[in-house]
Amino acid sequence: xxxxxxxxxxxxxxxxxxxxxxxxxxxxxxxxxxxxxxxxxxxxxxxxxxxxxxxxxxxxxxxxxxxxxxxxxxxxxxxxxxxxxxxxxxxxxxxxxxxxxxxxxxxxxxxxxxxxxxxxxxxxxxxxxxxxxxxxxxxxxxxxxxxxxxxxxxxxxxxxxxxxxxxxxxxxxxxxxxxxxxxxxxxxxxxxxxxxxxxxxxxxxxxxxxxxxxxxxxxxxxxxxxxxxxxxxxxxxxxxxxxxxxxxxxxxxxxxxxxxxxxxxxxxxxxxxxxxxxxxxxxxxxxxxxxxxxxxxxxxxxxxxxxxxxxxxxxxxxxxxxxxxxxxxxxxxxxxxxxxxxxxxxxxxxxxxxxxxxxxxxxxxxxxxxxxxxxxxxxxxxxxxxxxxxxxxxxxxxx
Numbered sequence: 233x234x235x236x237x238x239x240x241x242x243x244x245x246x247x248x249x250x251x252x253x254x255x256x257x258x259x260x261x262x263x264x265x266x267x268x269x270x271x272x273x274x275x276x277x278x279x280x281x282x283x284x285x286x287x288x289x290x291x292x293x294x295x296x297x298x299x300x301x302x303x304x305x306x307x308x309x310x311x312x313x314x315x316x317x318x319x320x321x322x323x324x325x326x327x328x329x330x331x332x333x334x335x336x337x338x339x340x341x342x343x344x345x346x347x348x349x350x351x352x353x354x355x356x357x358x359x360x361x362x363x364x365x366x367x368x369x370x371x372x373x374x375x376x377x378x379x380x381x382x383x384x385x386x387x388x389x390x391x392x393x394x395x396x397x398x399x400x401x402x403x404x405x406x407x408x409x410x411x412x413x414x415x416x417x418x419x420x421x422x423x424x425x426x427x428x429x430x431x432x433x434x435x436x437x438x439x440x441x442x443x444x445x446x447x448x449x450x451x452x453x454x455x456x457x458x459x460x461x462x463x464x465x466x467x468x469x470x471x472x473x474x475x476x477x478x479x480x481x482x483x484x485x486x487x488x489x490x491x492x493x494x495x496x497x498x499x500x501x502x503x504x505x506x507x508x509x510x511x512x513x514x515x516x517x518x519x520x521x522x523x524x525x526x527x528x529x530x531x532x533x534x535x536x537x538x539x540x541x542x543x544x545x546x547x548x549x550x551x552x553x554x555x556x557x558x559x560x561x562x563x564x565x566x567x568x569x570x571x572x573x574x575x576x577x578x579x580x581x582x583x584x585x586x587x588x589x590x591x592x593x594x595x596x597x598x599x600x601x602x603x604x605x606x607x608x609x610x611x612x613x614x615x616x617x618x619x620x621x622x623x624x625x626x627x628x629x630x631x
Contacts, residue, residue: 241362241363241366241493242362242365242366242489242490242492242493243486243489243490243493245362245363245365245366245369245370245489246366246369246485246486246488246489246492247485247486247489248366248370249366249369249370249372249373250369250373250482250485250489251373252373252374252376252377253373253376253377254478254482254485256376256377256380256381257475257478257479257541257542258541258542258543259381260272260380260395261471261475261542261543261546262543263384263391264391264392264395264471265468265471265545266467266468266469266470266471266472266545266546267466267467267468267471268391268392268467268471269471269474269475270462270466270467270468270469270470270471270473270474271392271467272392272395272396273458273462273470273471273474274458274459274462274470275335275339275392275396277455277456277458277459278336278339279339279342279343279346279396279399280451280454280455281451281455282324282339282340282343283343283346283347284444284447284448284451285320285444286317286320286321286324286340286343286344286347287317287343287346287347287350288313288316288317288436288437288440288441288443288444289439289440289443289444289446289447290310290313290316290317290347290350290351290354290436290440291350291351291353291354292354292439292440292443292574293309293313293435293436293439293440294306294309294310294313294351294354294355294358295354295357295358295495296439296574296575296577297309297435298355298358298359299358299499299503299575305428305431305432306355307424308424308428308429308431308432309432309435309436310351310355311424311429311432312429312432312433312435312436313351313432313436314348314351315429315433316433316436317344317347317348318344321340321341321343321344324340325337325340325341328340334393335393335396338393338396338397338400339396341400341404342396342399342400342403345400345403345404345406345407346403348403348407348411349368349372349403349406349407349410352368352407352410352411353365353368353369353410356368357492357495357496358496360496362493365492368406368409368410371405371406371409371410372402372403372406375401375402375405375406376398376399376402378402379397379398379399379401379402380395380398380399380402382398383395383397383398439577439579442579442580442583443579443582443583445583445584445586445587446579446582446583446586446587448587448590449583449586449587449589449590450586450590452590452593452594453589453590453593453612453615453616456594456597457473457597457601457608457611457612458470458474460597460598460601460608461473461601461605461608464601464602464605465605468545469605472545472546472548472549472552473549473552473605473608475542475546475549475552476546476548476549476550476551476552476553476556477552477556479538479541479542479549479553480530480552480553480554480556480557480559480560481556481560483526483557483560483561483563484560484563487560487563487564487567488563491567491571495571498571498575499571499575502572502575502576503575509572509627512568512569512572512627513569513624513627515568516565516568516569516620516624519564519565519568520565522561522564523558523561523562523564523565524558524561525561526557526558526560526561527554527555527557527558527561529557530550530553530554530557531554533550535547535550538550538553551606552609555609555610555613556609556612558613559609559612559613559616560612560616562613562616562617562619562620563616565620566616566619566620566623569620569623569624569627570582570623572627573623573626573627581626585619585622585623585626586619588618588619588622589615589616589618589619589622590615592614592615592618593611593612593614593615596610596611596614596615597611599611
């Protein structure tokens with residue numbers, strides 16, 4: 233009952249929090265137009281790329297540390313991660329200043345605060361504080377929407393730049409509220425010293441460095457297509473394509489909300505040795521037929537629905553919505569399998585699998601992309617399916 237209760241809280245809260253930016257999508261597509269929306273998609277892709285190296289999977293490191301060692305010295309691990317974040321961000325900001333890359337500087341700032349917020353969310357999740365977790369998510373969504381609308385209504389030029397600045401301020405304000413107002417997460421018994429910070433930094437690096445390849449693989453599969461399309465096709469085509477992907481992205485949001493609620497109990501059962509590999513595989517098989525349902529729902533909706541939601545110039549987005557719903561649906565069996573490997577810190581194995589699937593994706597992206605933008609979604613569908621198969625085979629070796 234506790235699992236169901238927390239799952240319901242996470243799902244409802246996460247959907248509410250994520251629905252605000254999602255409902256802002258029609259505003260952005262109309263306000264920016266296909267060209268501006270395509271340009272925005274390009275810069276948000278750069279934000280995701282910087283996040284791999286600035287964040288260094290600190291949220292995952294914090295979660296695993298808590299389940300293995302508890303709250304002891306957790307503040308030191310978090311502080312070490314923050315200091316690393318600030319150091320790397322400062323170096324990149326200096327480079328942006330040197331090359332006069334103003335918009336990239338804003339991207340770096342947005343990435344830095346986004347990483348801070350992710351750690352705050354991880355702290356609430358692992359300590360089973362769903363209400364505080366959802367509160368942070370809602371604050372982030374509300375500030376994001378409020379700052380964006382205020383900026384785009386007040387200014388008439390450089391709207392893409394002001395949209396990114398709105399993200400910076402939203403992330404910064406949310407982090408301040410989460411860390412100051414919703415604080416009191418740590419014990420004061422573990423004072424921060426240089427030696428302890430070194431140990432904390434070593435833990436962050438040892439956990440996060442192998443996952444750079446893992447995160448880079450997901451970047452390749454989730455974001456690289458925008459960079460490719462930006463170079464090969466028009467901004468308007470990228471805008472229509474990105475709008476479709478954004479609509480379909482509601483599915484992984486739902487799946488991640490479910491995963492965040494279940495992971496604490498998933499890990500607890502693994503620690504208590506009451507969850508076997510055979511049981512995990514059984515539930516994974518049950519997930520496979522469910523993968524086609526979201527795409528079917530997207531298919532039966534008429535094009536007029538997409539035009540009503542996104543705007544008259546976005547009717548073609550339906551095609552991308554349907555295919556990406558199918559591709560994203562494989563996240564369900566993926567999460568069922570990969571959580572086991574994450575618990576036992578099989579990060580190198582995870583990295584190899586995701587890297588292998590990303591190589592397949594990259595090959596298919598280039599192959600299909602040179603023929604037509606319409607073929608690009610198949611690269612994600614095929615590579616995600618292959619990734620699930622690879623995880624399944626590797627779980628067999630764990631027996």
